[in-house]
Amino acid sequence: xxxxxxxxxxxxxxxxxxxxxxxxxxxxxxxxxxxxxxxxxxxxxxxxxxxxxxxxxxxxxxxxxxxxxxxxxxxxxxxxxxxxxxxxxxxxxxxxxxxxxxxxxxxxxxxxxxxxxxxxxxxxxxxxxxxxxxxxxxxxxxxxxxxxxxxxxxxxxxxxxxxxxxxxxxxxxxxxxxxxxxxxxxx
Amino acid sequence: xxxxxxxxxxxxxxxxxxxxxxxxxxxxxxxxxxxxxxxxxxxxxxxxxxxxxxxxxxxxxxxxxxxxxxxxxxxxxxxxxxxxxxxxxxxxxxxxxxxxxxxxxxxxxxxxxxxxxxxxxxxxxxxxxxxxxxxxxxxxx
Numbered sequence: 299x300x301x302x303x304x305x306x307x308x309x310x311x312x313x314x315x316x317x318x319x320x321x322x323x324x325x326x327x328x329x330x331x332x333x334x335x336x337x338x339x340x341x342x343x344x345x346x347x348x349x350x351x352x353x354x355x356x357x358x359x360x361x362x363x364x365x366x367x368x369x370x371x372x373x374x375x376x377x378x379x380x381x382x383x384x385x386x387x388x389x390x391x392x393x394x395x396x397x398x399x400x401x402x403x404x405x406x407x408x409x410x411x412x413x414x415x416x417x418x419x420x421x422x423x424x425x426x427x428x429x430x431x432x433x434x435x436x437x438x439x440x441x442x443x444x445x446x447x448x449x450x451x452x453x454x455x456x457x458x459x460x461x462x463x464x465x466x467x468x469x470x471x472x473x474x475x476x477x478x479x480x481x482x483x484x485x
Numbered sequence: 486x487x488x489x490x491x492x493x494x495x496x497x498x499x500x501x502x503x504x505x506x507x508x509x510x511x512x513x514x515x516x517x518x519x520x521x522x523x524x525x526x527x528x529x530x531x532x533x534x535x536x537x538x539x540x541x542x543x544x545x546x547x548x549x550x551x552x553x554x555x556x557x558x559x560x561x562x563x564x565x566x567x568x569x570x571x572x573x574x575x576x577x578x579x580x581x582x583x584x585x586x587x588x589x590x591x592x593x594x595x596x597x598x599x600x601x602x603x604x605x606x607x608x609x610x611x612x613x614x615x616x617x618x619x620x621x622x623x624x625x626x
Contacts, residue, residue, distance in 0.1 A: 306507060306508070307504065307508050308508075309508065309525070309526050309527075309529030309530045309533065310529060310533060311508075312504050312507065312508030313530040313531070313533025313536075313537070314533055314534070314537045316501070316505075316508075316534040317534035317535065318537055319497065319501055320538040320541060320542060321538070321542065321544075322497055324558050324560075325550065325558070326497075326552065327493075328552040328554070328556055328559070329494075330561075333588075333589040333593075334588075334589040334614075337589065337614040338614055340611055341614050341615045347619075349618045351618035351619075352615075352618050361491070362491065362494045363494070365491045365494040366495070366501070367593055369494065369495040369496065369497065369498020369499035369500075369502060370498045370499070370501055370502035370505070370590055370593045371594065371596055372495070372502060373499040373500060373501060373503035373504070373505070373506070373594060374502045374503075374511070374595060374597025374598045375599070376502075376503050376597075377502065377503040377504075377505070377506030377507050377594070377598065378506040378597065378598025378600075379597070379598050379599045383507075387512055387514055387515065389514050389515075389524070390518055390523040390524040392521070392523045393514065393518040393521060393523045396517075396521060396523075408506070408509065408511055408512045408513070408514075408595065408598065409512060409595065409600065410513060410514070413513070414513070414600060414602050414603075415602060416601075416602055418602075419602075427584055428585070428602065429605060429609045430584065431581050431584035431586075431606060431609070432585055432605065432606030432607065432608070432609030432612075433581070433612055433613040433616075434578065434581025434584065434613060435578060435582060435585055435588060435589065435592075435606070435609075435610050435613065436589075436609065436610030436611060436613025436614040436616075436617070437578075437581075437617045438575065438577030438579070438580070439574075439578050439589060439610075439613075440613070440617040440618070441570060441573065441574025441577060441624065442570065442571050442574030442575040442577075443570065443571070443574070444563075445578060445589045446588040446589075446590065447589070449575070450531060451531075451535065451538055452538070452560075453563060454535045454538065454539070455535060455538025455539050456560045456562075457539065458562060458563050459565035460562075460563035460564060460567070461563065461571075463568060463575065464574070464575040464578075465575065467571055467573070467576040468582060469520075469579060470576045471576035471579020471582070471583065472516075472520045472580070472583040473520055473579075473583075474576075475579070475580045475582075475583035476520040476583050477520075479584075483584075
Protein backbone atom coordinates (compact mmCIF):
# COMPACT_ATOMS: atom_id res chain seq x y z
CA UNK A 299 0.00 0.00 0.00
CA UNK A 300 2.85 2.37 0.79
CA UNK A 301 4.58 1.38 -2.44
CA UNK A 302 4.11 4.82 -3.97
CA UNK A 303 6.27 6.31 -1.21
CA UNK A 304 9.20 4.16 -2.30
CA UNK A 305 8.67 4.29 -6.04
CA UNK A 306 9.79 7.14 -8.29
CA UNK A 307 6.98 9.55 -9.21
CA UNK A 308 6.21 10.23 -12.86
CA UNK A 309 6.53 13.75 -14.30
CA UNK A 310 2.77 14.28 -14.51
CA UNK A 311 2.47 13.79 -10.74
CA UNK A 312 5.58 15.72 -9.68
CA UNK A 313 5.18 18.68 -12.08
CA UNK A 314 1.79 19.90 -10.77
CA UNK A 315 2.87 19.50 -7.12
CA UNK A 316 5.99 21.62 -7.73
CA UNK A 317 3.87 24.17 -9.62
CA UNK A 318 1.40 24.39 -6.71
CA UNK A 319 4.22 25.56 -4.43
CA UNK A 320 3.92 28.99 -6.13
CA UNK A 321 0.24 29.75 -5.27
CA UNK A 322 0.42 28.04 -1.86
CA UNK A 323 3.30 30.31 -0.73
CA UNK A 324 1.53 33.35 -2.18
CA UNK A 325 -1.74 32.50 -0.45
CA UNK A 326 -0.46 31.61 3.00
CA UNK A 327 1.81 34.61 3.39
CA UNK A 328 2.35 36.52 0.15
CA UNK A 329 5.73 34.81 -0.24
CA UNK A 330 7.52 34.32 -3.54
CA UNK A 331 8.97 30.88 -4.18
CA UNK A 332 12.74 30.95 -4.66
CA UNK A 333 15.37 28.76 -3.03
CA UNK A 334 18.61 30.61 -3.86
CA UNK A 335 17.48 33.70 -1.90
CA UNK A 336 18.46 31.64 1.15
CA UNK A 337 22.09 31.75 0.06
CA UNK A 338 21.92 35.55 -0.02
CA UNK A 339 20.21 35.67 3.38
CA UNK A 340 22.95 33.42 4.81
CA UNK A 341 25.59 35.85 3.49
CA UNK A 342 23.59 38.74 4.95
CA UNK A 343 23.48 37.00 8.34
CA UNK A 344 27.30 36.85 8.41
CA UNK A 345 28.24 39.75 6.12
CA UNK A 346 31.97 39.75 6.71
CA UNK A 347 33.39 43.01 5.41
CA UNK A 348 30.01 44.79 5.46
CA UNK A 349 29.22 44.28 1.76
CA UNK A 350 26.42 46.62 0.67
CA UNK A 351 24.52 43.89 -1.24
CA UNK A 352 24.13 41.96 2.02
CA UNK A 353 23.14 44.96 4.15
CA UNK A 354 19.45 44.40 4.82
CA UNK A 355 17.20 42.90 7.46
CA UNK A 356 17.61 39.25 6.50
CA UNK A 357 15.47 38.05 9.41
CA UNK A 358 12.34 39.79 8.15
CA UNK A 359 13.07 38.87 4.54
CA UNK A 360 14.30 35.36 5.02
CA UNK A 361 13.09 33.53 8.11
CA UNK A 362 10.15 31.89 6.38
CA UNK A 363 12.40 30.82 3.49
CA UNK A 364 14.94 29.36 5.90
CA UNK A 365 12.15 27.23 7.41
CA UNK A 366 11.19 26.18 3.88
CA UNK A 367 14.83 25.20 3.28
CA UNK A 368 15.00 23.17 6.50
CA UNK A 369 11.87 21.43 5.21
CA UNK A 370 13.58 20.75 1.88
CA UNK A 371 16.40 18.95 3.72
CA UNK A 372 13.85 17.03 5.78
CA UNK A 373 11.88 16.12 2.64
CA UNK A 374 15.13 14.92 1.08
CA UNK A 375 15.71 12.75 4.14
CA UNK A 376 12.22 11.25 3.91
CA UNK A 377 12.26 10.78 0.14
CA UNK A 378 15.88 9.79 -0.32
CA UNK A 379 16.66 7.94 2.90
CA UNK A 380 13.56 6.73 4.77
CA UNK A 381 11.58 5.94 1.61
CA UNK A 382 14.56 5.60 -0.73
CA UNK A 383 13.93 3.93 -4.07
CA UNK A 384 16.10 0.78 -4.05
CA UNK A 385 16.17 0.56 -7.86
CA UNK A 386 18.53 2.46 -10.16
CA UNK A 387 16.95 5.39 -12.04
CA UNK A 388 15.22 4.34 -15.27
CA UNK A 389 17.38 6.54 -17.49
CA UNK A 390 17.21 6.66 -21.27
CA UNK A 391 19.51 3.98 -22.72
CA UNK A 392 21.21 6.66 -24.83
CA UNK A 393 22.07 8.67 -21.69
CA UNK A 394 23.59 5.62 -20.01
CA UNK A 395 25.75 4.79 -23.01
CA UNK A 396 26.83 8.44 -23.45
CA UNK A 397 27.82 8.68 -19.79
CA UNK A 398 29.59 5.32 -19.86
CA UNK A 399 31.60 6.61 -22.80
CA UNK A 400 32.67 9.53 -20.56
CA UNK A 401 33.82 7.06 -17.90
CA UNK A 402 30.85 7.06 -15.51
CA UNK A 403 30.50 3.56 -14.02
CA UNK A 404 28.11 3.83 -11.08
CA UNK A 405 24.42 4.16 -12.04
CA UNK A 406 22.89 2.88 -8.80
CA UNK A 407 21.88 5.95 -6.81
CA UNK A 408 20.64 9.47 -7.47
CA UNK A 409 24.18 10.61 -8.30
CA UNK A 410 27.27 8.70 -9.51
CA UNK A 411 29.80 7.66 -6.85
CA UNK A 412 32.41 8.37 -9.53
CA UNK A 413 31.96 12.10 -8.82
CA UNK A 414 30.05 12.49 -5.53
CA UNK A 415 32.30 11.02 -2.87
CA UNK A 416 34.53 12.56 -0.20
CA UNK A 417 37.68 11.01 -1.65
CA UNK A 418 36.93 12.70 -4.99
CA UNK A 419 37.76 16.04 -3.30
CA UNK A 420 41.42 15.13 -3.68
CA UNK A 421 41.08 14.94 -7.47
CA UNK A 422 40.84 17.62 -10.13
CA UNK A 423 37.58 16.18 -11.42
CA UNK A 424 35.99 16.12 -7.96
CA UNK A 425 37.11 19.66 -7.17
CA UNK A 426 35.82 20.92 -10.51
CA UNK A 427 32.38 19.31 -10.19
CA UNK A 428 31.78 19.91 -6.48
CA UNK A 429 33.54 23.22 -5.83
CA UNK A 430 33.48 25.02 -9.18
CA UNK A 431 29.99 23.64 -9.92
CA UNK A 432 28.65 24.88 -6.58
CA UNK A 433 30.40 28.24 -6.94
CA UNK A 434 28.91 28.86 -10.40
CA UNK A 435 25.43 27.91 -9.16
CA UNK A 436 25.70 30.41 -6.28
CA UNK A 437 27.34 33.19 -8.29
CA UNK A 438 25.13 32.72 -11.36
CA UNK A 439 21.89 32.52 -9.39
CA UNK A 440 22.54 35.83 -7.67
CA UNK A 441 23.86 37.50 -10.83
CA UNK A 442 20.72 36.39 -12.68
CA UNK A 443 18.53 37.29 -9.70
CA UNK A 444 17.19 33.78 -9.19
CA UNK A 445 17.63 30.08 -9.81
CA UNK A 446 15.46 27.32 -11.23
CA UNK A 447 12.71 27.91 -8.67
CA UNK A 448 12.81 31.73 -8.72
CA UNK A 449 13.03 32.14 -12.49
CA UNK A 450 11.95 28.92 -14.25
CA UNK A 451 9.01 28.22 -11.91
CA UNK A 452 8.02 31.47 -10.09
CA UNK A 453 9.05 33.96 -12.77
CA UNK A 454 7.63 32.05 -15.73
CA UNK A 455 4.42 31.44 -13.74
CA UNK A 456 4.05 35.21 -13.59
CA UNK A 457 4.89 35.47 -17.33
CA UNK A 458 7.97 37.62 -16.64
CA UNK A 459 10.14 38.26 -19.69
CA UNK A 460 13.23 38.63 -17.48
CA UNK A 461 12.77 35.07 -16.26
CA UNK A 462 12.39 33.75 -19.79
CA UNK A 463 15.72 35.40 -20.70
CA UNK A 464 17.31 33.88 -17.58
CA UNK A 465 15.99 30.40 -18.44
CA UNK A 466 17.38 30.75 -21.97
CA UNK A 467 20.69 31.60 -20.26
CA UNK A 468 20.39 28.48 -18.06
CA UNK A 469 20.18 26.37 -21.20
CA UNK A 470 22.98 28.18 -23.04
CA UNK A 471 25.28 27.48 -20.09
CA UNK A 472 23.96 23.96 -19.56
CA UNK A 473 24.41 22.93 -23.18
CA UNK A 474 27.94 24.41 -23.37
CA UNK A 475 28.88 22.50 -20.21
CA UNK A 476 27.28 19.22 -21.27
CA UNK A 477 28.55 19.05 -24.84
CA UNK A 478 31.75 21.11 -24.86
CA UNK A 479 33.29 21.29 -21.39
CA UNK A 480 32.23 18.08 -19.58
CA UNK A 481 33.88 15.80 -22.17
CA UNK A 482 37.16 17.70 -21.52
CA UNK A 483 36.80 17.52 -17.72
CA UNK A 484 36.12 13.79 -17.76
CA UNK A 485 38.45 13.10 -20.68
CA UNK B 486 5.69 35.62 13.15
CA UNK B 487 4.49 32.89 15.48
CA UNK B 488 5.91 29.39 15.56
CA UNK B 489 2.76 27.95 13.96
CA UNK B 490 3.36 30.31 11.03
CA UNK B 491 6.87 28.94 10.56
CA UNK B 492 5.57 25.39 10.82
CA UNK B 493 3.54 25.94 7.64
CA UNK B 494 6.66 26.84 5.68
CA UNK B 495 8.49 23.86 7.14
CA UNK B 496 5.72 21.52 5.97
CA UNK B 497 5.57 23.01 2.46
CA UNK B 498 9.36 22.80 2.21
CA UNK B 499 9.23 19.17 3.31
CA UNK B 500 6.69 18.33 0.62
CA UNK B 501 8.87 20.17 -1.92
CA UNK B 502 12.04 18.28 -0.92
CA UNK B 503 10.16 14.97 -0.97
CA UNK B 504 8.82 15.58 -4.49
CA UNK B 505 12.26 16.70 -5.74
CA UNK B 506 13.70 13.35 -4.69
CA UNK B 507 10.74 11.18 -5.75
CA UNK B 508 10.69 12.76 -9.21
CA UNK B 509 14.50 12.37 -9.43
CA UNK B 510 14.89 16.09 -10.22
CA UNK B 511 17.78 15.98 -7.73
CA UNK B 512 19.62 13.43 -9.85
CA UNK B 513 22.83 14.38 -11.69
CA UNK B 514 21.82 11.67 -14.20
CA UNK B 515 18.43 13.28 -14.90
CA UNK B 516 20.08 16.67 -15.51
CA UNK B 517 22.51 15.08 -17.95
CA UNK B 518 19.59 13.35 -19.67
CA UNK B 519 17.74 16.66 -19.88
CA UNK B 520 20.60 18.67 -21.39
CA UNK B 521 21.18 15.84 -23.89
CA UNK B 522 17.45 15.94 -24.85
CA UNK B 523 17.24 12.17 -24.38
CA UNK B 524 14.07 11.94 -22.29
CA UNK B 525 10.90 13.95 -21.74
CA UNK B 526 10.92 13.47 -17.94
CA UNK B 527 12.50 16.79 -16.83
CA UNK B 528 10.69 18.80 -19.52
CA UNK B 529 7.40 17.26 -18.42
CA UNK B 530 8.03 18.25 -14.81
CA UNK B 531 9.17 21.83 -15.50
CA UNK B 532 6.51 22.31 -18.21
CA UNK B 533 3.61 21.11 -16.04
CA UNK B 534 4.91 23.03 -13.01
CA UNK B 535 4.94 26.23 -15.09
CA UNK B 536 1.46 25.57 -16.56
CA UNK B 537 0.00 24.97 -13.09
CA UNK B 538 1.88 28.05 -11.83
CA UNK B 539 0.62 30.29 -14.65
CA UNK B 540 -3.00 29.21 -14.18
CA UNK B 541 -2.94 29.68 -10.41
CA UNK B 542 -1.15 33.06 -10.54
CA UNK B 543 -3.68 34.24 -13.15
CA UNK B 544 -6.54 33.13 -10.88
CA UNK B 545 -4.99 34.94 -7.89
CA UNK B 546 -4.60 38.13 -9.95
CA UNK B 547 -7.98 37.96 -11.70
CA UNK B 548 -9.89 37.55 -8.43
CA UNK B 549 -7.63 39.97 -6.54
CA UNK B 550 -7.12 37.33 -3.87
CA UNK B 551 -5.63 38.21 -0.48
CA UNK B 552 -3.14 36.16 1.50
CA UNK B 553 -3.99 34.46 4.81
CA UNK B 554 -3.17 37.67 6.74
CA UNK B 555 -5.57 39.65 4.55
CA UNK B 556 -2.83 41.49 2.64
CA UNK B 557 -3.10 41.99 -1.12
CA UNK B 558 -0.86 39.61 -3.07
CA UNK B 559 1.67 41.32 -5.29
CA UNK B 560 4.53 39.86 -7.27
CA UNK B 561 7.21 42.49 -7.92
CA UNK B 562 8.10 42.55 -11.64
CA UNK B 563 11.71 41.89 -12.62
CA UNK B 564 13.36 44.52 -14.81
CA UNK B 565 13.56 42.80 -18.20
CA UNK B 566 15.68 45.63 -19.63
CA UNK B 567 18.70 44.20 -17.74
CA UNK B 568 19.22 41.66 -20.51
CA UNK B 569 22.96 41.23 -19.83
CA UNK B 570 22.37 40.30 -16.25
CA UNK B 571 19.85 37.58 -17.06
CA UNK B 572 21.74 36.22 -20.03
CA UNK B 573 25.28 36.24 -18.56
CA UNK B 574 24.22 35.39 -15.00
CA UNK B 575 21.80 32.78 -16.32
CA UNK B 576 24.50 31.19 -18.49
CA UNK B 577 26.90 31.02 -15.54
CA UNK B 578 24.16 29.40 -13.48
CA UNK B 579 23.53 26.95 -16.33
CA UNK B 580 27.22 26.02 -16.50
CA UNK B 581 27.11 25.25 -12.79
CA UNK B 582 23.76 23.45 -12.96
CA UNK B 583 25.02 21.06 -15.64
CA UNK B 584 28.43 20.62 -13.99
CA UNK B 585 27.11 19.87 -10.51
CA UNK B 586 23.87 18.33 -11.75
CA UNK B 587 21.97 20.13 -9.00
CA UNK B 588 20.47 23.58 -8.53
CA UNK B 589 19.97 25.10 -5.05
CA UNK B 590 16.81 23.16 -4.02
CA UNK B 591 18.23 19.75 -5.00
CA UNK B 592 21.57 20.50 -3.28
CA UNK B 593 19.76 20.66 0.04
CA UNK B 594 17.39 17.76 -0.69
CA UNK B 595 20.41 15.59 -1.58
CA UNK B 596 22.11 16.60 1.65
CA UNK B 597 19.00 15.43 3.50
CA UNK B 598 19.02 12.13 1.65
CA UNK B 599 22.32 11.35 3.38
CA UNK B 600 24.75 12.56 0.73
CA UNK B 601 27.04 14.44 3.13
CA UNK B 602 29.45 15.49 0.36
CA UNK B 603 26.80 18.06 -0.69
CA UNK B 604 28.11 20.25 2.14
CA UNK B 605 30.99 21.12 -0.21
CA UNK B 606 28.90 22.46 -3.15
CA UNK B 607 26.62 24.25 -0.67
CA UNK B 608 29.61 26.04 0.88
CA UNK B 609 30.94 26.75 -2.62
CA UNK B 610 27.54 28.20 -3.61
CA UNK B 611 27.65 30.47 -0.55
CA UNK B 612 31.13 31.58 -1.59
CA UNK B 613 29.79 32.23 -5.10
CA UNK B 614 26.90 34.28 -3.73
CA UNK B 615 29.27 36.28 -1.53
CA UNK B 616 31.67 36.87 -4.44
CA UNK B 617 28.79 38.21 -6.53
CA UNK B 618 27.96 40.63 -3.71
CA UNK B 619 31.57 41.85 -3.70
CA UNK B 620 31.85 42.26 -7.47
CA UNK B 621 28.31 43.43 -8.17
CA UNK B 622 29.19 47.04 -9.03
CA UNK B 623 31.86 45.93 -11.50
CA UNK B 624 29.64 43.49 -13.44
CA UNK B 625 27.48 44.41 -16.45
CA UNK B 626 23.76 44.27 -15.57
